[in-house]
Amino acid sequence: MPTVRLANLTKRYGKITAIERINLQVHDREYISIIGPSGCGKTTMIKCIAGLIEPTEGEIYIDGKLVNDVPIQDRGIGYVFQEIALFPHMDVYGNVSYGPVVKGWSQEKMRKLVEEMLNLVSLSDRVKDYPSELSGGARQKAAVARALSSGSLLLLFDEPLGSLDTKVRAVLRRELRKMVKDLGLTAIHVTHDQEEAMAISDRIVIMKAGRIVEIGKPLELYLRPKNLFTANFLGEANFITGETVKSGGEEFIVRFNGKQLILPKEMDPESRDVVVAIRPEFVRMKKTGKSSDPWTGKVENKIFIGSTIRYNVKLNSGELIIVKYPAEERGGFNVGDNVKVRFPPEHVLVYPYPEEGLEKRISIE
Amino acid sequence: MPNIKLVNVTKRFDQITAINKINIEIKDGEYICVLGPTGSGKTTLLRLIAGVIKPDEGEIYIDGKLVNDVPPYERNVAYMPQHYSLFPHMKVIENVSFGPLAKGLDRAEAIQVSMRMLEMTRLAWRADSFPNELSGGMQQRVALARGLASGAKILLLDEPLGALDARLRVELRYRLRELARENNLTTIHVTHDQEEAMVVADRIFILREGRIEQEGTPTEIYNNPNSIFVANFIGGANFLEGFISEEKNGGTLIEIRGNLKVYASKNRFPVGDRVVIAIREEKTKIHKRRTGKKPNIIEGTVKDASFIGEFIIYEVSLINGDVINCKVPIATSKKTFSIGEKVLIELNPEDIMVYPYPPAGLYRELEAV
Numbered sequence: 001m002p003t004v005r006l007a008n009l010t011k012r013y014g015k016i017t018a019i020e021r022i023n024l025q026v027h028d029r030e031y032i033s034i035i036g037p038s039g040c041g042k043t044t045m046i047k048c049i050a051g052l053i054e055p056t057e058g059e060i061y062i063d064g065k066l067v068n069d070v071p072i073q074d075r076g077i078g079y080v081f082q083e084i085a086l087f088p089h090m091d092v093y094g095n096v097s098y099g100p101v102v103k104g105w106s107q108e109k110m111r112k113l114v115e116e117m118l119n120l121v122s123l124s125d126r127v128k129d130y131p132s133e134l135s136g137g138a139r140q141k142a143a144v145a146r147a148l149s150s151g152s153l154l155l156l157f158d159e160p161l162g163s164l165d166t167k168v169r170a171v172l173r174r175e176l177r178k179m180v181k182d183l184g185l186t187a188i189h190v191t192h193d194q195e196e197a198m199a200i201s202d203r204i205v206i207m208k209a210g211r212i213v214e215i216g217k218p219l220e221l222y223l224r225p226k227n228l229f230t231a232n233f234l235g236e237a238n239f240i241t242g243e244t245v246k247s248g249g250e251e252f253i254v255r256f257n258g259k260q261l262i263l264p265k266e267m268d269p270e271s272r273d274v275v276v277a278i279r280p281e282f283v284r285m286k287k288t289g290k291s292s293d294p295w296t297g298k299v300e301n302k303i304f305i306g307s308t309i310r311y312n313v314k315l316n317s318g319e320l321i322i323v324k325y326p327a328e329e330r331g332g333f334n335v336g337d338n339v340k341v342r343f344p345p346e347h348v349l350v351y352p353y354p355e356e357g358l359e360k361r362i363s364i365e
Numbered sequence: 366m367p368n369i370k371l372v373n374v375t376k377r378f379d380q381i382t383a384i385n386k387i388n389i390e391i392k393d394g395e396y397i398c399v400l401g402p403t404g405s406g407k408t409t410l411l412r413l414i415a416g417v418i419k420p421d422e423g424e425i426y427i428d429g430k431l432v433n434d435v436p437p438y439e440r441n442v443a444y445m446p447q448h449y450s451l452f453p454h455m456k457v458i459e460n461v462s463f464g465p466l467a468k469g470l471d472r473a474e475a476i477q478v479s480m481r482m483l484e485m486t487r488l489a490w491r492a493d494s495f496p497n498e499l500s501g502g503m504q505q506r507v508a509l510a511r512g513l514a515s516g517a518k519i520l521l522l523d524e525p526l527g528a529l530d531a532r533l534r535v536e537l538r539y540r541l542r543e544l545a546r547e548n549n550l551t552t553i554h555v556t557h558d559q560e561e562a563m564v565v566a567d568r569i570f571i572l573r574e575g576r577i578e579q580e581g582t583p584t585e586i587y588n589n590p591n592s593i594f595v596a597n598f599i600g601g602a603n604f605l606e607g608f609i610s611e612e613k614n615g616g617t618l619i620e621i622r623g624n625l626k627v628y629a630s631k632n633r634f635p636v637g638d639r640v641v642i643a644i645r646e647e648k649t650k651i652h653k654r655r656t657g658k659k660p661n662i663i664e665g666t667v668k669d670a671s672f673i674g675e676f677i678i679y680e681v682s683l684i685n686g687d688v689i690n691c692k693v694p695i696a697t698s699k700k701t702f703s704i705g706e707k708v709l710i711e712l713n714p715e716d717i718m719v720y721p722y723p724p725a726g727l728y729r730e731l732e733a734v
Binding site for chain 2: 037195243279310
């Protein structure tokens with residue numbers, strides 16, 4: 001029953017705080033991803049769980065047991081870390097059977113397990129190859145097989161697909177999730193790739209500047225992020241400043257770009273100054289004649305991104321709005337078209353204007 | 366008028382032919398992306414144009430002038446290699462003004478030019494910082510400003526957004542495109558990221574093993590990939606093996622695994638030929654039940670669903686054993702499908718692309734990316 005619990009976990013390097021009072025509960029058989037911009041502390045956090053970094057404060061529990069003083073090899077974890085490579089002097093079989101050998105398993109039991117794991121990652125025909133003879137993808141697979149064959153029920157991954165091309169990554173991430181689920185394991189996976197995190201995880205932990213910003217299921221975080229930072233980090237969004245016209249009672253009305261919009265009451269942040277956010281694929285537009293309506297404007301730019309077309313629309317109010325449509329919807333819009341833009345209320349998100357300013361809150365650097 | 370022309374350019378390193386008889390023409394002010402798998406020759410091509418290395422055969426022209434023997438600093442190019450380095454002991458502004466000063470501009474002028482470039486890359490506020498005080502993304506923008514400040518009209522960029530987090534890449538690629546346009550630059554941008562290429566490029570060159578596999582606008586390449594390799598590399602697709610079974614109504618019937626017949630409106634192969642059909646994941650339609658009389662409906666079962674932001678990708682196992690992906694936009698589709706659900710897959714005859722069966726097998730061809 002591998003669960004992981006972090007209580008007030010903090011790591012400081014001199015004056016720099018890498019992570020600060022992190023609290024997290026990972027459930028048994030859960031696949032959790034940790035994402036955030038460079039320097040947000042995600043790697044520090046997973047290395048603390050592994051036992052590669054000693055926390056300054058706070059506790060780490062694995063299966064309910066405090067492990068702060070337990071060395072890495074006794075924490076019952078399998079791991080794939082970017083810089084911890086395969087043993088170069090051992091072939092694939094040697095690498096993958098390393099854990100079972102160290103644990104003193106019988107030959108037969110070991111061989112069966114190793115073969116099974118190599119089969120899972122489809123490397124059965126490469127057992128005699130040395131790491132230097134493998135492609136980047138095959139090396140990553142061998143590292144995963146080694147982690148799986150350690151027999152650990154808890155796996156820690158730090159950018160396990162990091163060095164691979166986009167195409168290969170997409171295939172491997174699916175295999176990785178399948179393996180973890182089929183074997184009933186618990187996994188914590190650090191990545192810089194939002195799409196990977198969304199595709200692979202049961203829940204995602206979003207971090208910024210050493211703290212957890214938000215935790216949630218991929219679809220929830222994408223459609224209903226509680227924090228402005230999440231809205232920007234997990235895919236593109238339009239951010240528009242506005243003000244609340246009516247709040248607290250039966251109706252919730254926000255005014256932005258010179259017009260009012262009635263919104264669902266549950267979006268009401270009860271704040272005068274607000275930021276309205278909407279993902280480009282939810283903004284709708286239709287062709288229109290010339291108009292002085294503030295939510296009418298001109299298509300300034302059109303970019304084809306394969307399955308999606310991305311438009312820049314300059315509204316009469318001066319605001320630039322990004323709009324996306326699936327590319328197969330024939331017709332479409334052209335640069336120079338006058339269009340009327342609509343913000344479907346069910347997809348509009350409203351946040352209190354952040355104290356530190358909008359730019360700073362959503363900054364991903 | 367910086368245009369670039371390569372005629373039969375070949376570059377070998379010992380036994381390896383990195384660039385093999387390449388012919389290209391790039392117009393003034395064009396933004397070109399060079400895409401290809403690792404080892405396809407992308408960086409070598411850029412270095413040849415920059416003048417860092419010389420071709421073994423062929424000619425390179427810039428502005429109509431043969432430059433084979435012209436050194437890099439006289440080629441009017443700003444070259445930003447993948448592993449660029451900033452001077453660590455110099456402030457941002459000193460890094461950027463290094464080129465203009467070396468060219469003999471006086472100090473005030475050099476600072477003025479450099480500040481303008483920093484404003485363009487939105488880093489003017491960090492002019493007095495040292496490189497190690499900046500994030501990776503900021504450092505990359507400093508390097509870019511330094512390239513721009515050199516005054517060169519040709520920008521050669523090798524994975525300019527490579528070191529950045531995925532989300533930041535997306536933000537900066539649009540800025541990069543604007544910068545090139547505002548400064549009227551001719552740009553060659555090497556990347557392994559096909560989405561990045563489609564977004565910024567006027568034209569894309571796809572390299573494979575030192576040759577140009579296809580060139581065209583992003584739309585041309587995406588809509589009409591001329592090989593399995595390109596279809597797979599740009600955008601990805603579902604690929605199914607089969608053979609041409611009969612000509613029909615100007616199109617053709619293709620028999621795929623499990624004796625299933627699929628109708629394609631386009632065909633250029635004779636009956637009996639072994640082929641591969643391809644269809645984009647977003648054009649592979651998924652339905653709960655049959656509506657009207659449509660061709661190419663195949664039964665299947667949903668095996669997996671993964672949410673990737675704008676889209677949900679359903680992995681569907683067809684009754685004939687083939688597995689395909691359906692990419693469904695979340696904003697415009699009302700229905701969702703659950704794992705284990707029986708579904709109908711529709712392949713629109715217009716959207717089916719047909720390719721000859723690759724000599725080394727389909728799997729090998731798909732691995733080549």
